[in-house]
Amino acid sequence: MASSIRVRAIANGETTDVQTLIQHPMDSGFIKDDKGAFIPAHYIKELTFEHNGKPVFIADWGTAVSKDPYVKFAFKGGAKGDDLKVSWIDNKGESDIATFKIQ
């Protein structure tokens, strides 16, 4: 799979529960490599979830979010079969977008 984003979105009565795991180094800039040089900071800054064109959750992240970051949240509305669009952009300007179906 080319995308870095994995999502499990489940409609649960009134709310939709969303979990996401993203493949990203989230380098803080504080860690050295074997040669003693600092590995430059490389981290996702903004992560956005949209349903029906409207943002339902926005994460602003710093360097203290773990590698291969994870977040879980829930929002009202959202039915099985609906699209959930997920996008992120990092400090290097790299980005990724993917759309998932709510189960």
Next chain:
Amino acid sequence: MTTFEEGFPVTRRLVLRGAGSVALAGLGIASLGVPTGLAAANDKYPEEAFRQKDNKEAIKLLYGLPIEPSDKIKLDAPEIAENGAVVPISVSTSLADVTSIAFVVPENPNVLAAYYKIPQGTMPNVANRLKMAKTSNVIVIVESAGKLFSATKEVKVTVGGCGG
């Protein structure tokens, strides 16, 4: 180095992943493929707040409001982190009209770890995994009806998440 113009990141190279690679080397534009969610977000990414080494400064930049502790916030974090690089921390609250939730780790090199915007219709609960450099309090701040409330828990860290 990323600079911001009208909320759009402007970099010398913009690489898209998942939709094929499009390298725009040498061009100063970033209009292609920038997630629309970012353009729609009212607030800019709080760059300065994320650079702060002091709690009060970070919170001042992020909110500029006083905080009071609340027992209506349930902060879940381990007693002793298995590894400071991945500490599962979650929060839930019964406070009403929550519009944002922030996590501050005072002993981290940059104290603000994460800031979540909660639009109307989204539940005031978040679970995430954070790095902790060493034993520290974890402070969660909940913005409810324009006021700030917090809960704190100490997490012991033996193997740090910042290379220690």
Next chain:
Amino acid sequence: MRFWLTTLAILWVAHPACAADGIDPAADARAFRNFFVQKFPNVKLEDFANGPYALNEDMRRQWEEKEQFPPYEFSLEMGKELFAKPFVNGKHYADCFPDRGIGVRQDYPQFDDKSGKVVTLELALNRCREANGERAITYTGDDMAALTAYMAFTSRGKPFNIKIPDDPRALEAYENGKRYFYTRRGQLNFSCATCHVQNPGERLRAEVLAPALGILNAMPIYRSEWGSMGTTSRRFTTCNSQVRGVPLEPQSDEYRDLEYFLSYVSNGLPISGPGSRP
């Protein structure tokens, strides 16, 4: 006197589980299991496959939370892709294993009659590659970890089913593994047993030690310390280094025999791999 000696000799030789030199793996396994079950009466037998998480509540909660969407997800995906990828000659890993390699992890290591040696899953994978015109991959590397992670995943829940045939070479390999396990080594002069039999649940610096029972059931493991998935080979070599001993070559005879012994004494406990560990 001679009558009694002869009677004893006859009875001893007639013992069903013994080879002439008194190796009794079944008795060992029973004793091994009983030792841990008595030491930790509140731990369910199958939970020993979860190592330190079976012994420490605070750690268990962190583990359970991460298991909802585990960090090893990407390695597991890569493993599935690697496993399905054909060799240059068009054949696949599936052609080298029974049941196309799905749900077979619990049968490894195995004693190979032809070579008279123990074959581990990692070794079998590289042999498969070489038999099909591909170069072997590093035992301690990411690809081997991903492949074994996928194969372990297809066997999750199945009980370890290691066989020791009635062959003196197999019994000797088992006994070598057992001897390795209990021998002290390195500057710290620790044996595997020092940590994993004498001190499970205790802390060694910042780590909570896993019990030896079920210790390989979770292999390969995504260690927080490594920030990546690592094979049994990787763990054995780093354990040796940690007691300031000289690590052996991955898949050396001693390591293969050690894996044979440790897997056998955990027969009946479920495969829990790929696992997460601190």
